[in-house]
Amino acid sequence: MPFGARWREGGGVDFSLWAPAAESVALMRQDGNGTALHPTPAHPAQGGWWHVHASDATPSTRYQWQINGDLKVPDPAARQAPDGPHGLCVVTDPGAYAWHKPGWRGRPWHELVFYELHVGTFTAEGTYAAAEAELPRLAALGFTAIELMPLATFAGDWGWGYDGVLPFAPHPAYGTPDELKHLVDAAHALGLCVFLDVVYNHFGPDGNYLHAYAPAFFSPVNESPWGAAINFDNDGSEMVRAFFVHNALYWIEEFHMDGLRLDAVHAIVDESQQHILKDLSTQVRALADATGRHVHLVLENEKNQPQWLTAPQGTPGSYDAQWNDDFHHALHVALTGESQTYYAK
Structure with a gap:
């Protein structure tokens, strides 16, 4: 999926935001103490995309985006937003849950x-x-x-x-x-x-x-x-x-x-x-x-x-x-x- 935050099993997280009307975008990540937010400028790409790769980010990393230097917004493709749309999003590991019925095929x-x-x-x-x-x-x-x-x-x-x-x-x-x-x-x-x-x-x-x-x-x-x-x-x-x-x-x-x-x-x-x-x-x-x-x-x-x-x-x-x-x-x-x-x- 090209949208949102994608954790790499080898380490780090790729963050992507489609923001074609933005002049600048930064990824705001919470520090290890769970207090301050630290900005990382996003790199613009073709088609209105902005990207950041954070090698030290993990599942459970809290983040949001900053648009044009001031407006803080959630990731519209965030997989978890524990504090709602006005708060920080959380990186997740899509494969972490161990399914008990992985072979379920549904019903006609x-x-x-x-x-x-x-x-x-x-x-x-x-x-x-x-x-x-x-x-x-x-x-x-x-x-x-x-x-x-x-x-x-x-x-x-x-x-x-x-x-x-x-x-x-x-x-x-x-x-x-x-x-x-x-x-x-x-x-x-x-x-x-x-x-x-x-x-x-x-x-x-x-x-x-x-x-x-x-x-x-x-x-x-x-x-x-x-x-x-x-x-x-x-x-x-x-x-x-x-x-x-x-x-x-x-x-x-x-x-x-x-x-x-x-x-x-x-x-x-x-x-x-x-x-x-x-x-x-x-x-x-x-x-x-x-x-x-x-x-x-x-x-x-x-x-x-x-x-x-x-x-x-x-x-x-x-x-x-x-x-x-x-x-x-x-x-x-x-x-x-x-x-x-x-x-x-």
């Missing part, structure tokens, strides 16, 4: 019975570890899959998760990345698949610093219902598309997720020759084929576009299922009388 689609859960409210503790303790109960009830609501780090401790700003960093209020991996591992030991709800249509407003140094992340012509739309088809979109495709692959490969539920894809505007949804599906299917796993892709799509769903299951570029929002909305209107936004005729 026709076997899946879903239980959707929000980690922060599913238990009184609101943690990955506490949710894991409840998995045997879900398995005993007959569920064969759990779908975790969005986990991308957002500002504050509690929220629905749909305003994430660090898509690669599991939300720290729920626990560490390894505790999330342990939850997935435990689910697989019980025969449960794990799906993750991902949001690729916008970034949340609090803790989103991308406008300051990578405005090409955002469409110059489109808006979403939640703010600036993501740029998938204008200048600079090649790197933006890669960012989100790598994010999808990251959750499946590093966290052994069995599938993704893509939030509100009707709010994704892409007039490219190949739509980002097709690009993402094609690369996820390639990963599934290469690893021999059942990996499933689900849409939320208010437009009910059949072209994403009509191909045989597992076809590159296609999706396996779609949320039945029509049923939900009709029932909601019947019960509440609400008729605004989603519920308008």
